[in-house]
Structure formats: C-alpha cells, structure tokens
Amino acid sequence: MLPKHKWMIWIVILVVTLIWGYAWILMKSALQYMGPFTFSAFRFGTGALTMLIVLWLMKVGKPPKGKWGHLIIVGILQTSIVFLLVMYGMIFVEAGKSSVLLYSMPIWSSLLAAKFLTEKIPYMKLLGLGVGLIGLLTILGWDIWAKQDSRVIFGEILIIIAAISWGASNVYYRLKFKGVSQLQVNTYQMVFGTLGIILAAVVMEWGRPISLTTESIYYILFTGVLASALCFTVWFMLLSIIDMVTATISTLLVPVFGMFFGWLFLEEELTVSILIGSSLILSGIVIANLVKKKT
Template structure:
C-alpha cells in the first residue's frame, strides 16, 4: 500500500470514529507526561547527552522504518538545509538543554517550563511571521509569562541553588528553541509531510547530539541494565517515534487550536508522575505558576481558533 493510500485510509477511519481520536490524544499526552520521569531516572545510568543520543538514535531508526514502509523517504533536495536547521533547534538544542537541566530540576517542574513553548512560539511568530497581535493573544502571552516567572521567581528566594537556577534557565531556553523551530517550520517546511519532517529533523538533530555526547561524555561510564534499556526503548520508540507519528495524524484531523490545547495536559501529567514515582514535591509556586502558564496558553490558542 502506498503512503498516500495508507494515510487516506487511516484518516478516513479515524474521522468515522471520533472517540478513537480522543483515545489517541490521551495516549500521546500520557506517554509524554510519563516520559519526563523516565528522562530524570535515566541520569542514574548514563550522562544526559549520552542518553539523548541513545533515545533519539532509537527514535530515528523507528521513524525511518515507518516512512520506509510507507514509501515516504524521498524529499526535495532544496529542503535538506532547512531540515538541518529544524533538527538542530527542535532536537539537538532542546533535548541537550533539557537533559542537562534535569540534573538540577525536578521532572515535573521541567515539563511545565518546557511546555511554555506555545507562548514563545506566539511571540516569535509576531516578530518573524508578522502575525497580527490581538487583545486575547497579548493577554494570554502576558498571563503565561507571569506564570513562568512565578515558578522561577518564588523559588529563587527559598532554598534555591545556582545549579537549580541554571537548570531552570536552560529548560526555558530549550522552550524558546522549540518555539523557534515551529516558526522556522511554518516559514520553510510547511509544504512537506509533517511525518517526513519529523523523521529527517530527528536524524539531523540526533547527529548533533551524538557529536556533543562523544566530545563531552565520551569517557564516562554507561550502565546498561534491563531498566535503562526499557527507558531508552520507551522514550525512543514510544515517546519519540510513535507519538510524533500519532501527532502527524492528529494534526490532519483536528484543528491546530484543539491539538495545542491537548498538549497542556503533558506538564500536568509530568507533575503528577514526578510526585507519584519520584516523590517530587508540588509547591504552591509550582501549582500557581503552572496554572497561569496553562491558562495563558489556553487564552492564546482560543484566539487562534477564532481567527481561523
């Protein structure tokens, strides 16, 4: 079966069974939320950059098996340089910074900070894509930024260490890089299949991660155990390859606003699993800041839905 025929058949089936769409959304956000605790625990077995190399190396292999089976490996040559840029922004920078930041910051708080990404996407789209700024979008952005600084600001004065501050700033930078990759994708690669873009950007991004891992952590020990293999396979195959593939189909069925709003559940599950599995505390600053970030993103995406 050709790639286009498979895609159309699957999309038609999902369109006729709406409950499956919501099952898929819940599955994706649950996997992504749980993956944050696994990413934190992976640091007990290997360096953060080494783990990222294993994770996305596994994810890249899985992605190319998928697009190979679907006959979707061929890309226009002129798109290669743009895919390299997206790969560096979305995979290399984001996950190198996130994994290093996780050495100092709880998994739950890290997920909240990273999923401030839609706020930065909105701000960068205004600057580089010349999107018009409407009242609801500005209000949502300001609410989200207040929430972000609530999480960072309150804890600075309460048992805060330079390492934690550094980790939080690195994760915020990773969210900005992710937002930048979204804007660059819309500007340069939106005409391509998102499934293909995910596969190739992950490939180029993984090469960057491997280079950093070899240079910085080349001599460090790697502890291979059944549990560390489980972490790599889960985050590589499920959290990366499967979830990105599922996300491609979801974006073809539901509107962008609904899809974006659904990702707000990821940090909620990240905080929950961090508390449940890693005994990470949920403080008032995290609770209030998280609520403000999620509400700010909600306001922003609601305006996007109205403008479409």
C-alpha cells in the same frame, strides 16, 4: 492525516501531552544509568531508526532536494539544542521544574509567530497564554527568584534557551515545510538532530559508564519510540492544521502531567502552589480556546 474535528484533535493533544509528561520522569531517572548526552543519543537514535523503518514500510520517498538544508536546521533547533540543553540542565534542576521551564515555549513560539508568520494573536488567546504562564510561575514558586544555588540557576537558563530554540523550530517548520510530509520532516530532522547529539556524547562523555538494564532500556524505548518518533510526528501534524498559539498553549498541560506523575511514581510532593498553578494553566487553555473562528 489528523482528524479535523475539534474534539478529536483535543483527544490527540491530550494523549501527546500525557506521554510527554510521563517521559519527564523517565528522562530524570535515566541519569542514574548513563550521562545525559548518552541517554539522548540512545533515545533519539532509537526514535530516528523507528521513523526510518516506518518510512520504508510505508514506501515514503525522500524529501524534495531543496528541503535538506532546512531539515538540518530544524534538526539542530528541535532535537540537538533542545535535548542537549534540557538533559544537561536536569543534572541541576528537578524534573518537574525542568518541564515547567521548557514549557515556557508557547510564549516564545507566539512572539516569533507574530513576528515572522504575521499571525495575529487574538485578545482571548493572549489572555489565555498569560494566565497559563502565570500558572507556570506559580508552580515554580518564588524560590526561582531567590535563594538558589548558582548551579541551579545555570541549569534553568540552559532549559529556557532550549524552550526558545523549540519555539524557533516551530516557526521555522511553518515557514519552510508547507506541503511536505510530516513523516518525512520528523524522520529526517530527527536523524540530523541525533547526529549532533551523538557528536556531543562522544566529545563530552566518552568513557563514562553506561548501565543497560531492563529499566534503562525501557526508558530508552518509551522516550525514543513513543515520546519522540510518535509524538513529534503528531506534533508536526498539529502545527500544520491548527494555529501556532493554540498548538503551543496546549503543551502547557505537559508540566501539569509531569508533576502528577512525579507525585504518583516518585513520591514528589504536590504543594498548594502546584495545584493552584495547574488550575491556572487549565484555565488559560480554556480561555484561549474561547476565540471564535472569525478572529
């Protein structure tokens, strides 16, 4: 179980968002070695296998019978839809901007949580969320609204749909998995989600060349074992101990780290809008966490 001291929780969040931010570079780079669906199948197949081994070593049993249908739904929402749409969208959209679009997820999670979980959003958290989203739009720049190729717009729409699906899975998890081990949830949702991805890869990319090199295998292992198996297990744990808005606002750090790693490793430009937008995101996270517990 995660520690309940606030500073320790934030260290955990920082590590998770760092890993996810770095993973975006690997996801984009992997497209030169194989199709987007094939890479996702390798990634989540590796992640699911890792989780099954962990459950076996820890002698964790199967989830309750009544939860299997819910696990399939979360697997489709959290793994199949999100990463099929994101990986396909990245064919048309840069890695940095892809991460920014996906991490519009907090607004969808917050709205759905308010509707279905009756979670009230305190004023300061709402303000922090708004500031963070303005930061995302600042990073994207005005070219998201004009002078874009239709294929780029198509890719961006796919990634936004993925963000909505992720937000829905967060809320569904809170509704249906109280008292269920997060290890069980992440393992079996990933298994079912991976089956959907494999089906898509077979239908859409059968016969396309696959280049398994030291580099591409590293991409698969890092994103499968760390960014998927480890980080999504920790993510479900976070959702079980802190409120939805705080958890999801914290993920706004991911595109900030993604942009930084893009500059560091891919020599992508750090523009003024990226720096200003990143500052707004960090400010939004600070503002959202100024809320007192009594709220």
